[in-house]
Amino acid sequence: MEEIRKYPFIRHKGIVRQSAEGLTLDPYNHDHNWEGYQFFREAFDKILLERAIAYGAEFQSGVVLKSIEFDRNSIASLSTNLGSFKADFFVDATGRSASLAKKLGIGYLVKSKPLFVHYGYVQTGGSDLFDSPQMIWDEAGWTWISQITENLISWNRLSPCNPKISKGWLPAQIANLNSAGPPKAADVTWRIANKISAENYFLLGDAAFVLDPVSSKGVLKAIMSGMMCGHLLAQLNPRTSNIDDIHRYYNNWVNEWFLRDLQVLRSVYDGRGVGI
Ligand SMILES: Cc1cc2nc3c(=O)[nH]c(=O)nc-3n(C[C@H](O)[C@H](O)[C@H](O)COP(=O)(O)OP(=O)(O)OC[C@H]3O[C@@H](n4cnc5c(N)ncnc54)[C@H](O)[C@@H]3O)c2cc1C
Secondary structure: OHHHHHOOOEEEOEEEEEEOOEEEEEEOOOOOOOOEEEOOHHHHHHHHHHHHHHOOOOOOOOOOEEEEEEEOOEEEEEEEOOEEEEOOOEEEOOHHHOHHHHHHOOOEEEOOOOOEEEEEEEEOOOOOOOOOOEEEEEOOEEEEEEEEEOOEEEEEEEOOOOOOOOOOOOOHHHOOOOEOOOOEEEEOOOEEEOOOEEOOEEEOHHHHEEOOHHHOOHHHHHHHHHHHHHHHHHOOOOOOOOHHHHHHHHHHHHHHHHHHHHHHHHHHHHHHOOOO
16 A cells, blocks of 8 residues: 555545536545545556565466366366466456456356447646546436546546447547547446356456446455455365355355446436436
């Protein structure tokens, strides 16, 4: 946490929303001075990676998973472009690409219509117009705009009824600014893996389940599922504990989280009259 506090991530006290009075700040906490973090991915990833290495993790970049070798039903090793990797347990933390899950043929239960969030960045001349992120709903979906560094504003647009956006589209609030690179789109269809863990594999973060950014807990889920997986495996003792109990616990824990957030998301979209 110290490294995160030291890094000059932009902090914000809440989210700016549209209300009858116009745009108003909805603070994270009315009584205490809570502040959110606006993580810039490269910086945040680097902090986490350095921490993992400091704790003894070995990091290999540019690894491409080719195939899986099995020992009965368990994974014996992963064959990659950089050689073969053996382990007692295999963890898929590859996000929405869910590389290991796909190679294992694990299916996903889909709980929404196909949802694509479009996102991109614009350059700012050092303005702090969006240092508190804006979340604006309209009849077709929502737009999120936030300052992620001194010179960059990030925008996200999700419109379930109208999944495409026109070339060069920018939210009206920042349409006068220059784009920093082409926009991208991500498949954030609500979905959860049929088997979150079994035998000697565990799915973490977005590889386990995906909800769209309105859930606002994707990063928290990625970190907490990693913590939970590590915590459970650290307790594994052949004499006193059973891997099946660990899988049962982990599958329930992840499924309950998904169902809770699913209900919240459904009521948010229903409340806005946006069909999902
Ligand atoms: C536009 C958008 C906006 C979002 N905004 C927010 C937000 O404001 N707050 C929030 O909490 N969440 C947000 N989310 C969700 C959040 O980004 C994800 O839930 C979170 O990043 C999931 O973390 P993860 O570690 O599971 O996956 P990722 O963050 O996607 O990390 C996966 C990593 O695995 C690597 N990888 C992929 N495939 C392979 C492979 N085959 N081999 C090796 N490495 C591989 C990738 O390069 C990446 O480094 C947003 C998502 C999108 C698309």
